[in-house]
Amino acid sequence: MTEPATEPTSDSVTPLQRQLTGQLPPRPTPLDALRCGRRMFLRGDRVEMGPLAEEIGVNRATLYRWVGGREQFLTEVIWSLLSDTIDNERDTVDDCGGERVARILTTVVMHVRSNHGMQAFLDREGELAMRLLTMGPSFQPRLVRTIQELLQAEVSAGRLHVPVPLDELAFELVRLVESYVHRRFITGKDADAASAGRIFRMLLC
Numbered sequence: 278m279t280e281p282a283t284e285p286t287s288d289s290v291t292p293l294q295r296q297l298t299g300q301l302p303p304r305p306t307p308l309d310a311l312r313c314g315r316r317m318f319l320r321g322d323r324v325e326m327g328p329l330a331e332e333i334g335v336n337r338a339t340l341y342r343w344v345g346g347r348e349q350f351l352t353e354v355i356w357s358l359l360s361d362t363i364d365n366e367r368d369t370v371d372d373c374g375g376e377r378v379a380r381i382l383t384t385v386v387m388h389v390r391s392n393h394g395m396q397a398f399l400d401r402e403g404e405l406a407m408r409l410l411t412m413g414p415s416f417q418p419r420l421v422r423t424i425q426e427l428l429q430a431e432v433s434a435g436r437l438h439v440p441v442p443l444d445e446l447a448f449e450l451v452r453l454v455e456s457y458v459h460r461r462f463i464t465g466k467d468a469d470a471a472s473a474g475r476i477f478r479m480l481l482c
Contacts, residue, residue, distance in 0.1 A: 305333045307343040314344075314354040321397035324351055352409050352416050355395070362388050363423060374436035375481030378427050382450060383474035386457045390470060403462035411455050420454070421447045437481070450477070 296303060313333050317324050326347055330340040344350040366381045389395050399406050410416050425447035431437035439446055453476060460468035 305335055309333050310335075310340060310344055310350075311353060311357060314350060315358060318351075318354050318358070318398065319392075319394040321394050323401065324354065326350070348405070348409060348413075349415075351405075352413055355398075355410065356416055356419060358392075358394075359385065359389070359420070360423070367427070373434075374431050376478070377431060378424070378437070378450075379474060379477035379481045381427060382424070382454060382477050383470055386454060386468070386473045387470035389458050390468060399459070399462055403459070407459050407462060410458070417451060417455075421451050424450050439481075446480075450480070453477070 310329065310333055313329055314324055317329065317332075324347070326337055326340055330337045333340075335343075344353065362385060363381065366384050370377055370380050370384075372380055421444070425443050428437065428439070428443045428447060432439070432443065453473065456463075457468040457470070457473045460466060
């Protein structure tokens, strides 16, 4: 004959039950590090590994194991923010063909130029920003691939016809985006997103 089930006493409450009731905070994960890094970046703070590890409640060794070094982590933070912008524009822009791609790219330039965190990063670490975003092994290739996908969708739908390979066009469009994003660091003068839009339309429409 089995013993009847009994309600757990305060002494026998499991960690799962404590976590479900908010008594035990969840353990941090690599995604928590990314979320925290995004918040720091958007505030205009310098993203440093020590304060980041302290804020999410892990040691530095764990954080480095999760995200790599500072430069690799910064690349992921900035890419996650930019890809969110592109995805949002992809869902909301209802134009077709070259105009659709041009509008998305113009908005990307506008958002980057008006983003407080990005401007703080460019002002404080412009040389590093240029190196990570234009010569790093992962950021630029992902942006080229994303823009190529935008172009391919319009070509496949018969709404865009271009006389050059799409990967080449995507790369040149990325270089244009970069020139407007980094204009102030290179020349000391701010770039105009509307001017970028005119160039994109000249190439695509």
